[in-house]
Amino acid sequence: MGKRGADDAKFRLETRLALAGRDLARNEGAVNPPVQRATTLQQPMADDLYDPGKKTYGLEGMAVQEALREALRAVEGGAGATLAPSGLSACTLALLTVAEAGGEILVTDSVYRPTRKFCEQTLKRFGVATRYYDPRAGAAIGDIITERTRAIFLESPGSLTFEIQDVPAIAAAAQARNVATIIDSTWSAGVYFQPLVHGIDLSVQALTKYQSGHADAFMGAVLARTPQWHERVQAMYGQLGLNASPDDAYLVLRGMRTLALRLQHQGHAAVRLARWLEERSEVARVLHPALPSHPDHALWARDFSGASGVFAFVLKPQPPERVAAMLEHLRIFAMGFSWGGYESLIVPCGPQIVRSVIPWEAEGPLLRVSLGLESVEDLIDDLTQGFARLRS
Ligand SMILES: Cc1ncc(COP(=O)(O)O)c(C=O)c1O
Structure with missing residues (x-):
């Protein structure tokens, strides 16, 4: 009985997701790793306490965190994954x-x-400046890199307004000037887009969304392109004293076993719903990059291998009380933050949108949906009744 998983690169995604992190010898034949709630790791010999090759503290992660890190690498590749709470x-x-x-x-x-807020409030206090750039800058990002630029932070698509960034062009411009790149790639779940292959240094996933998939666990990960980057992230993780709970790591790993299936269902349902919304007279535009009408559709088709289940649409102008009447009586779609779970969500996004470079201009209110695993026909019926309330 041996170890299976991250090395099985020749297998397709679904197979890798089933095998990754399985260690039968270590886990007495159990398919799933044990949840070990461990802080102290007792050492038999005095020298072991200070042996850098030995795991000496629970914060380094036990079997379940190791298995999850392997599963993440099995999906996205890279030199290593670091978990975050x-x-x-x-x-x-x-x-x-x-x-x-x-x-x-x-x-x-x-x-x-919240990432913007961290830059503007916390990083600023430590003498780190933030400059915003047009998400559609592409290779022109090279024109705004200066001697002071240490890193470029990308998010593609933007999680409210769904601009797709030209990641290979930005990564190439950054590498040419020795500038680091970080991407929040949560929309793709690491499955439909491979940032590290495109030259990005650090790929961030909010595992709370699709990997967990069941609206019951918080977790995140940073995947590093090279061993040097992985070491730097690990050092920062250690200095910050971060921890990834074994119970939550178990839930996220369990979610990942069905990730490919769920994403496929949710992505298809989202595209179907997006097309239906495009035909509705109440809707001004639909922002899903898989639709040919999306301004960045060509980039999405070039770089992504699939669509996930989160997108937005803009209503024609409506008074807020009519939008509230539409949303508050939906029977399947629920209002709430986060996304990627098995339950469909819908939120008005206006108050969350902050822009510094290109103002956000829309015909009316912006609504974001996250498709769950319900029947798409039932979801369409739910929204049909919602639109009737909007008009009444
Ligand atoms: C794009 C994106 N990144 C990161 C996060 C943060 O994830 P968490 O809620 O696990 O902190 C979110 C949460 O909504 C998100 O939408």
Whole structure:
């Protein structure tokens, strides 16, 4: 009985997801790793306590965290994965790994708002400047890199407004100037887009979303392209005293076993719903990169191998009370933050959108949906009734 998993690169994604991190010898034949709630790791010999080759503290991660890290690498590749207690802490861990006092970080204007806040409030206090750039800058990012630029932060697609970034062009411009790159690639779940293959240094996943998939666990990860980058992230993880709970790691790993199937269902359902919405008279536009009408569809088709189940649509102008009437009485779609779970969600996004470079302009309210695993026909019926309330 041996170890299976991350080395089985020749297998297709579904097979890798089933095998990754399985260690029958270590786990007495159990298919799944044990959940070990461990802080102290007792050592038999005095010298072992200070042996850098030995695991000496539970914060380094036990069997279940190791298995999850292997599963993440089996999906996205790279030299190593570091877990973090939430998706946001994975973003901040990556940023702290590259930040230097006196330097600046270029951040996409479409970035997740809490990441923006961390840059503007915490990094600023430590002398790190943030400059925002147009998410559609592509190779032109090279024109705004300066001597002070230490890193470029990408998020593709932007998780509210769904701009797709030209990642290979940005990575190439950054590498040419020896600037680090970080991407929040949560939308793709690491499955439909491979940032490290495109030359990005650190790929961030909010595992809370698709990998967990069941709206019951927070976790994040930073995957590194090279061993040197992995070491730097690990050092920062250690200094910050971060921990990834074994119970949550178990849940996320369990979620990953069905990730490919869920994504496929949710992605198909989302595209079907997006096309249906395009035909509705109440809708001004639909923002799903898999639709030919999306301004970045060509980039998406070039770089992504599939669509995930989160997208947004813009309503024609409506008073807020009509939108509230539409949303508050939906029977299947629920209102709430986060996404990627088995339950369909819908949220009005207006208050979350902050822009510094290109103002967000829309015909009416922006609604974001995350498709769950319910029947898409039932979801369409639910929204049909919602639109009737919107008009009444
Ligand atoms: C794009 C993106 N990145 C990161 C996060 C943060 O994840 P978490 O909620 O696990 O902190 C979110 C959460 O909504 C997100 O949408």
